[in-house]
Amino acid sequence: MASGKKGILTEFQEFISRGNVMDLAVGVIIGGAFTAIVNSLVTNVISPLISFITGGSTEVPGMAVSLGGNTIDFGAFLGAVINFLITAAAVFAIVKSLNALNEMKDKAAHKVGLVKDEEKEEPPAPRLCPFCRQEIPEDATRCPYCTSKLDGYKNDQDTRHLC
Incomplete structure (x- = not known):
């Protein structure tokens, strides 16, 4: 308790x-x-x-009213x-x-100069596909719209030679 x-x-x-x-x-x-x-x-x-x-x-004056004994x-x-x-x-x-x-x-x-103005960072410009000019994610290696290969694209199957 x-x-x-x-x-x-x-x-x-x-x-x-x-x-x-x-x-x-x-x-x-x-x-x-x-x-x-x-x-x-x-x-x-x-x-x-x-x-x-x-x-x-x-x-x-004259702002009070008496009603039945109550004012x-x-x-x-x-x-x-x-x-x-x-x-x-x-x-x-x-x-x-x-x-x-x-x-x-x-x-x-x-x-x-006791207080410095806060510098506002501009958001980075959106990444655009160089071929179709659509906005793509920063880490994309292929364009989801036109399927073009972008910088950083690697695919082991592209290096194999088919006989």
């Missing part, structure tokens, strides 16, 4: 040790921290600007949509700037 638990613990340890699980954990932690930054941006910068522009409140607050939903759009725009701006930074870094590395 103890060996079964040890096997499960070992499997769990291997699962946790995988890179993609660790990457996911780091992503969730960074996402939480980024959410705090975006919420602060909305609460401390954008909402006061909207309040100043609209004359006092960030809420849209449907469309204003809160609209605020959540705006918060999402701000978050998406911030993430887009950050990713775009990081991509531009990486691109500039790569260009600088190529310019200075």
